[in-house]
Amino acid sequence: MKIGVLGTGSFAPEKILTNDDLAKMVDTNDEWISTRTGIKERRIASADEATSDLAYRAALNAIDNAGIDKNEIELVIVATMTSDHFTPSTAALVQDKLGIKAAAFDLSAACTGFIYAFTTGYSFIKAGIYKKVLVIGAETMSRVTDWTDRGTCILFGDGAGAVVLGETETGGFISSHLVADGSGACELLVPAGGSRTPASHETLDNKDVYLKMNGREIFKFAVKVFPETVENILEQANITADDIDLFVPHQANIRIIESISKRFKQPMEKFYVNLHKYGNTSGASVPLALDEANREGRLKKGDKVVIVGFGGGLTYGSILFEWSK
Ligand code: ACO
Secondary structure: OEEEEEEEEEEOOOEEEEHHHHHOOOOOOHHHHHHHHOOOEEEEOOOOOOHHHHHHHHHHHHHHHHOOOHHHOOEEEEEOOOOOOOOOOHHHHHHHHHOOOOEEEEEOOHHHHHHHHHHHHHHHHHOOOOOOEEEEEEEEHHHHOOOOOHHHHOOEOEEEEEEEEEEEOOOEEEEEEEEEOHHHHHHEEOOOOOOOOOOOHHHHHOOOOOOEEOHHHHHHHHHHHHHHHHHHHHHHHOOOHHHOOEEEEOOOOHHHHHHHHHHOOOOHHHEOOOHHHHOEOHHHHHHHHHHHHHHOOOOOOOOEEEEEEEEOOOEEEEEEEEOOO
């Protein structure tokens, strides 16, 4: 049985925050942000938009693109590090908004979340448990961003992307590689607001309910593990980077993507980039980029596609699949 992507969708909030806007908020400037990251602007959810709202809109687009009846979906997985609540899951809220009968759960693997969720959705279908699975990556990173910390607030943005997975006539999933290394947890974390250190007046005052990141360490980690995981999935399939038609990497920093392009001796044209428009949307970044690549006609039936994630956990991973549409 071949299992692949039946359709893609995405959604980004209307409000745009440019680098010049940020320069009015913290000591930074467009030139620094552009040259160090490649980011020019990002989207910010409105006060009444939560992660499930963005996820729902992306899901509707993916269902439409797949050309299926929404009632065919039997499982909804939302990869997110910014769920609406501790409980219920964001996925259950999306299931309800869609008005479908389906199992639903969230998956937490930060910026690698969509890679984990795609592999999980594939596995449910492969095991014969479900026929069609909706896999969503959605984030409102603006809600865990410290808007006074210029080291992090310039990087992140809000958005959502989704795919419908199901049986396909051709192509589909080829190989996947998922890794976690919790020893690096402290390099990228939200210190308070969980069971270790519940939210309190003190943690709010210390801004410990916001994302803290060791940017340099995460950068070094990314350029080390990106090639490792891609080599793994290529080896499993017994092919080389030359055989790949499109890489859709996590959209964290253009310098990370450029270094991988050099490392694999592949032109930048083979790497889909939209981080200049959205910044780093964590778990949403890969499906948001995949959907834009699809809608721009960058994917043809039979194309070999590699999607890659890396981030909090620390986690990383990648998937190789063939475009079936
Ligand atoms: N504007 C202007 N200057 C700044 C800014 C800013 N926004 N931020 C830092 N600086 C200054 C620093 O203070 C430092 O000044 P100094 O030399 O006088 O001390 C200088 O710029 C260089 O700072 P670095 O931190 O060394 O800058 P670097 O080139 O490493 O870039 C960055 C920082 C962009 C954060 C980079 O490290 C990076 O992209 N890291 C990876 C981040 C990432 O991908 N994180 C997400 C993982 S995904 C997830 O799971 C959420």
